[in-house]
Amino acid sequence: MSRHGEPQNYERAIDLPTGRVAWAANMIPVRHGDGELREIVAMSRPIPVGLHASGIDERNQKLVDGLNTTNPGLIYLLDLPTRRATYVGGQVEQLLGFKPYQLEEMGDPVRDMVHPDDYGWVEQMFAEIGQSPDEVSIFECRVRDSTGSYRRLSCRNRVLDRTEDGAARSVIGVATDMTDQSHLRDEVAALNSLLSNAELEERRVIAQELHDSAGQYVVAAELALIGAQERSPELKRNPGVRRSLDDVMECLKDAEREIRVLSYLLHPPAIAKQGLVSVIRNFTMGFGGRAGIAVDVSVDTRVNSLPEELAIPLLRICQEALTNVHRHAKAKSVSVRLDVIRGKIELEICDDGIGFSQEGVTDHNGYGVGLSGMRDRVARLGGHLDIHSNGGTTLKVLIPLR
Template sequence: MKSSKLDGYKLEEILHKTIRAIDQSKEQIFEIAEDARSEKENLLRKLEALREETKKVIDEVDQLEARYRRARTNLADVSRNFKLYTESDIQKAYEEANQLQIDLLMAREREANLKILRNELQMRLKNINVTIERAEVVATQIGVVSDYLTGDIIKMSEAVESAQYKQMFGLKIIQAQEEERKRVAREIHDGPAQSMANVVLRTEIAERFMNVKQMDQAIQELKDLKFMVRQSLADVRKIIFDLRPMALDDLGLFPTLRKYIQEMAKRDNLDIDLSLAGRERRLPSGMEVAIFRLVQEALNNVVKHAQATKAVVKVEFQSGQIEVSVKDNGIGFDEEEQEKQKEGHFGLMGMKERVDLLEGDLEIQSIKNKGTTIKIRVPVNESGEISDGSENEN
């Protein structure tokens, strides 16, 4: 079904939208926290003013209490010695005490109200502090989520890209197999098949010469025939070698490489130096084929891209591993740039995959205008427990 297909771009779009929404929420939370912070400042200012006012009212209450006490003492004094005071003195003392009582009651009420207000403000301040704290926690969490998703989108894009790339790579393998078959068919058609047709023709001619007893011509024809058959045999051998270097099975990796390199140096007019270090030994056949193909691809790249005058191939049998390097003095390349233009270039990718299958590693060192070195290290299990690696063969 088409819709069930992994559509990398759609997924990426959804993730982008999600991240945008989350970022907006983060901004909103920041705004909420910011508002809460300015509200807190406001409350603190109000509370400060309230405290000042409360202090004043308390002072006022204290003073009024003192004055009221004095007025009551005065009133008691005047009442007890009423003969010493005029009516209006008594009246005045009474009214003063009365007024002070009222003032005191009102001041006390104001004090009580202010205290209630202060408590309310303190409560609001506490709540606003909780809001700020929560907003900060949420903002941090959203930040973490958004970072995580942003990181993930990169990983996901890579995964999707790699899945698409693998698919492309699989197709490329099928295509390469088809190309290989076409090439072999063409080579057999143009070479040995043509020659065999000629051989049949020439045999008939030789036969005719013999029938009429023209032995010299017959012998000449047979000589030509021998040359032709030899040529075909060489062609057939080359085709077989290109298909699967059988020398690998008989002679092993290093001699096969030597043979291949000799022929390549001649054919492509390239100075190729091959050296061996360590104790040469046989490896599982799949591994030998894989390493041979790796060197073959590296050297093909040298011929195709490097514009080099010299290449050096080193094979080193070390304990527990084999190290092979292919170095050229050509134009080099930028690996990062090459990574970006994978399409249509499968050689290096195939090399990496092959090395991965062998659980080894591949190192590319390329300097513009200085040359390229490709180093491959593959672990070799000396105890002989290794699988023969034939599943890696191709």
């Protein structure tokens, strides 16, 4: 009982041979007329052990210990106003080589631990977390270990507590080591780059063969036909023969135009020399001039800063889409738009052609073959491809920027 005589509540638990028991007691002081405390009225009742405060604390501690043992990464609580880690647990010692208390004693573990090149946007991510009431923010960054090397961690964060005015006070996060996966991604990207370069070289050879071999044969056939007509004037006097010869000449000119367009589509200019903006614009306009299709093209200048592992697939997708327009759409006009919007790359190609049935999107013939290749490229980049046909065809690609 307090010396001031206020009512008191107590909880106690003891271990008996038959098991643990707990009870709660309420103690109320009784004052006499002179104000002196002389008696206490006490009421006691048994309570479930699980509801006992010490039992709850014990359970919570076991829960924390279990998370520390089973979580493959590290758990942290970050106090945003002070920039301090108020709690660090999980496999932090195995992952980074630090004791939890070493991170908790750092003045600003984000600044001290995150790679300098990643620090700016990590801070931006924490600022955005404070503005998102219930969303879980996921991002990757490089974090220093005790040897001075950096490991790539995937961090999942959510606001745990807010001030009365709604400002984020603390963030709870779980970080998982992605270093090995990152190395695998780099290896896959390197293999994709080798594959893309090999494909580029193969396309270059095919384009050159089309232009220098098949194209020349078609031109030779046109010249031979013209020579035959000039040497045999009687052919022109026969209406049926003249129509047939005109049809042959028209077919040869169509074949020559087809070879010219396809060889250009197979081997566009090099990105490294001109930049993706110029390549997409010149390639699209060149396609329109050769194919006799009106072209409208809009390219965000920021795409020039994209790495090759993104730039080359984007060009390939544009190539394949325009090839499909040329072969199947019978379009009079096509528009190409490439933008960087809200951390995503958006590529949209629309034509006013004849369109196609939904079965054409999913089968493995004709249109479906090109789409399958485009879907594979987009999937490798973690993006999404959507295509629909309604009075023309619209292909839209969304790829997140890491």
